[in-house]
Amino acid sequence: MKVTPVKFSQRMANSLEKFSSQGGEKIANYINAGGKFAIAPLMILYNPFSDESKENKKWAAIKQPVEAVVTIAAQIAALGLLFKGIDKLAAKGKIKFKLVEDIKKSGEFPKQILESVNNDKTKALEELSKDCLDIFKDRVGTVLTIALYVPILALSNRIFPKVADMLVKDDDKNG
Amino acid sequence: MVNMISSITQSKIFNNHLKRVINDDAFAAKTIVVCSVMKDVFAYSVRYKTTMENKKIPEKRRPFVAAMDMASGIVTSIAQIVVGFAIASPKIQNRLWNAIFKDAQFKNIGIAKKSFATILALVGSGVITERILVPLIATPLAEKMEKKFFKHSDDGKTQTTFKQSLHIGKHKPAMKDFVAKSQSKTSAKTKTVSTSSKKEQKTQVK
Numbered sequence: 001m002k003v004t005p006v007k008f009s010q011r012m013a014n015s016l017e018k019f020s021s022q023g024g025e026k027i028a029n030y031i032n033a034g035g036k037f038a039i040a041p042l043m044i045l046y047n048p049f050s051d052e053s054k055e056n057k058k059w060a061a062i063k064q065p066v067e068a069v070v071t072i073a074a075q076i077a078a079l080g081l082l083f084k085g086i087d088k089l090a091a092k093g094k095i096k097f098k099l100v101e102d103i104k105k106s107g108e109f110p111k112q113i114l115e116s117v118n119n120d121k122t123k124a125l126e127e128l129s130k131d132c133l134d135i136f137k138d139r140v141g142t143v144l145t146i147a148l149y150v151p152i153l154a155l156s157n158r159i160f161p162k163v164a165d166m167l168v169k170d171d172d173k174n175g
Numbered sequence: 176m177v178n179m180i181s182s183i184t185q186s187k188i189f190n191n192h193l194k195r196v197i198n199d200d201a202f203a204a205k206t207i208v209v210c211s212v213m214k215d216v217f218a219y220s221v222r223y224k225t226t227m228e229n230k231k232i233p234e235k236r237r238p239f240v241a242a243m244d245m246a247s248g249i250v251t252s253i254a255q256i257v258v259g260f261a262i263a264s265p266k267i268q269n270r271l272w273n274a275i276f277k278d279a280q281f282k283n284i285g286i287a288k289k290s291f292a293t294i295l296a297l298v299g300s301g302v303i304t305e306r307i308l309v310p311l312i313a314t315p316l317a318e319k320m321e322k323k324f325f326k327h328s329d330d331g332k333t334q335t336t337f338k339q340s341l342h343i344g345k346h347k348p349a350m351k352d353f354v355a356k357s358q359s360k361t362s363a364k365t366k367t368v369s370t371s372s373k374k375e376q377k378t379q380v381k
Contacts, residue, residue: 013279016287016294024207024293031297032211035306043310044243050314056239057314059232063240094177099190110197116285128197135196136184142210149218153225161231 024134025141026079033072040064058168066160067153074152079141086140090133097132100125200289201263204296208259211301212252219248227335238325242317250316251309258308259300268292 019027041061050057089095103109109124113131117123183189196203223244226232232240261267272291281287324335 007278009276009279013276013281013287016276016290017282019290019294024203025210027290027294028207028211028297028301031294031301032214032305035302039302039306040310043307044314047311047314049311050318052239052314052318056236059236060240060243089177089180095180095184097190097193098185098187099193102190110194112198112285116283131197132184132193135193136189138207138210142214146214146217149214149221153218153221157225157229158231161229 025138025145026076029072029075029079029145033068033075036071037065037068040068055168059164062164062167063156063160066163067156070156070159071152074148074155075145078144078148082141082144083137086133086137095133095136097129097136100129100132103128200268200292201265203289204263204268204292205260207293208255208263208296208300211259211297212255215255215305216248216252219244219251223248238321239317242321242325243313246313246317246320247309250313251305254304254308254312255300258304259296262299263292263296268295271295 041064044061044064045057047057086095104125107121109121109128113124113127114121117127192206196206223241226237226241226244229237268288268291272288276287276291326334
């Protein structure tokens with residue numbers, strides 16, 4: 001039996017669809033944490049335009065991955081709980097969007113949604129309700145993420161000096 | 176809680192926002208970029224404050240770490256908006272979409288396109304700009320800020336000199352000053368009025 005290899009563009013398409021199901025706010029947080037963990041410390045350490053001492057750069061660089069780990073862990077946990085709660089309320093019919101109600105009456109669906117479900121109006125209504133709920137979750141998620149920064153940064157500020165102290169050899173620790 | 180949620184989900188502003196996000200992929204991507212910048216501005220402000228107050232960071236390291244937080248915050252918010260908005264434009268989106276997904280099949284192409292726009296704008300603004308361009312600009316900027324705005328006090332503590340440099344806090348405006356100013360203005364006006372009326376009277380006598 002001959003197995004045909006999956007094209008690169010199709011693999012990219014599959015991963016894009018998988019990633020899409022996560023929602024905008026979660027995607028933003030993953031991208032932010034990934035960049036902060038992997039790229040930011042390298043850029044601080046090997047910046048050709050900087051004359052700062054190596055030790056100072058190391059201290060500033062170590063802060064990035066520590067903060068990235070603490071931040072993404074807290075965000076995944078908190079946003080997971082929040083989104084679960086919102087989904088539960090929506091399933092009970094306690095979250096209703098004016099836009100969905102208006103479109104239900106008028107029957108004028110957005111073009112993009114109608115095209116995506118082959119002009120099936122029942123499916124289009126489901127899709128529209130899902131889209132509205134996802135956007136709502138994203139916006140509430142942004143507010144929660146902002147609110148979380150205070151405890152997250154307080155925690156990472158406690159952890160990172162300990163990690164930096166272990167990794168950076170500093171003769172004059174009292175500064 | 177449910178009342179609070181329904182006040183948002185039934186509001187005109189939020190539903191107009193929903194309509195635009197659903198109909199316009201570029202607007203959806205730009206919204207995510209703005210949200211990301213909002214988070215960054217808030218996070219860098221908190222970071223700067225907590226770094227300045229963090230006694231676990233040695234005093235000699237603190238000015239640079241704090242200056243780095245502040246410089247990164249300023250540069251990142253401007254650069255992310257510029258790059259994110261540019262990448263979110265439909266022209267760039269269509270070109271990249273055709274280049275990567277020319278022969279690919281999707282279950283729901285609408286959702287995939289929207290996610291592609293969002294991810295691309297976020298990678299452009301949040302990774303390339305924030306993590307590569309910003310540190311390149313922010314690190315030398317932080318060095319300059321550290322020298323200009325941070326100093327060690329006599330007891331060795333880290334202090335900022337923003338107020339002196341930006342001439343803030345030399346004179347605190349008080350209500351008395353406003354009242355005094357307005358009174359002096361009105362008295363000056365009445366004086367000019369009275370002198371002009373005297374002049375008119377004199378000309379009439381003549």
